[in-house]
Amino acid sequence: GAVVSQHPSWVICKSGTSVKIECRSLDFQATTMFWYRQFPKQSLMLMATSNEGSKATYEQGVEKDKFLINHASLTLSTLTVTSAHPEDSSFYICSARRAAETQYFGPGTRLLVL
Amino acid sequence: AQKITQTQPGMFVQEKEAVTLDCTYDTSDQSYGLFWYKQPSSGEMIFLIYQGSYDEQNATEGRYSLNFQKARKSANLVISASQLGDSAMYFCAMREFFGNEKLTFGTGTRLTIIP
Numbered sequence A: 001g002a003v004v005s006q007h008p009s010w011v012i013c014k015s016g017t018s019v020k021i022e023c024r025s026l027d028f029q030a031t032t033m034f035w036y037r038q039f040p041k042q043s044l045m046l047m048a049t050s051n052e053g054s055k056a057t058y059e060q061g062v063e064k065d066k067f068l069i070n071h072a073s074l075t076l077s078t079l080t081v082t083s084a085h086p087e088d089s090s091f092y093i094c095s096a097r098r099a100a101e102t103q104y105f106g107p108g109t110r111l112l113v114l
Numbered sequence B: 001a002q003k004i005t006q007t008q009p010g011m012f013v014q015e016k017e018a019v020t021l022d023c024t025y026d027t028s029d030q031s032y033g034l035f036w037y038k039q040p041s042s043g044e045m046i047f048l049i050y051q052g053s054y055d056e057q058n059a060t061e062g063r064y065s066l067n068f069q070k071a072r073k074s075a076n077l078v079i080s081a082s083q084l085g086d087s088a089m090y091f092c093a094m095r096e097f098f099g100n101e102k103l104t105f106g107t108g109t110r111l112t113i114i115p
Helices: none
Strands: A004-007 A010-013 A019-025 A032-038 A045-051 A067-073 A076-081 A090-097 A103-105 A109-113 B003-005 B010-014 B019-021 B024-026 B032-039 B046-052 B064-069 B074-079 B088-096 B103-105 B109-114
Touching: A004 A090, A010 A019, A019 A032, A019 A090, A019 A109, A032 A067, A032 A076, A045 A067, A045 B103, A076 A090, A103 B046, B003 B088, B003 B103, B010 B019, B019 B109, B024 B074, B032 B064, B032 B074, B046 B064, B046 B074, B074 B088
Parallel strands: A010 A109, B010 B109
Antiparallel strands: A004 A019, A019 A076, A032 A045, A032 A090, A067 A076, A090 A103, A090 A109, B003 B024, B019 B074, B032 B046, B032 B088, B064 B074, B088 B103, B088 B109
């Protein structure tokens, strides 16, 4: 299957700092990448759709100024959590769409804001 | 709006037995795709199987098969000869073919295989 990486896998930071998470498609080009958030024992909730070369499309209720998304190339999308607070602590996972059907997911990033 | 329903929050199955994980969906679209993903405790989402709404045959991938009943709007995952490594969360998801083609996930089923 296709390989998608995320970095870092773990982040612990102080409240008020910004955290950048990278999502890379390693062996294919992805015109579209997706960012999800998953709270413990819950399902994945889509935060935004990231299209290469254009602005991201955010889901209702997701603050675009707080969760900055940049899709600068066909293999890289970044999510920056600005001025993180404890309520932003979660599991963030990206996916990249390779073909018409399937999204492949990265391994996820666990964020803990103290 | 799309909706995915997984009614089994948890299941316990004896090793080597077959298991069926239920998934029903609701959509007004004629073209859509249905997916199953496995999420072990490590957190990664592992793609298992895909079924297109126009596919006439049920999808199969190794020990995984998808029991697609379009009229009932159900897409159950069947795992044959279960193994201890199958213990994980399983998510059913649907993708619309138009718009931004995002995935909508169900709430998941936690499967535990008993030795």
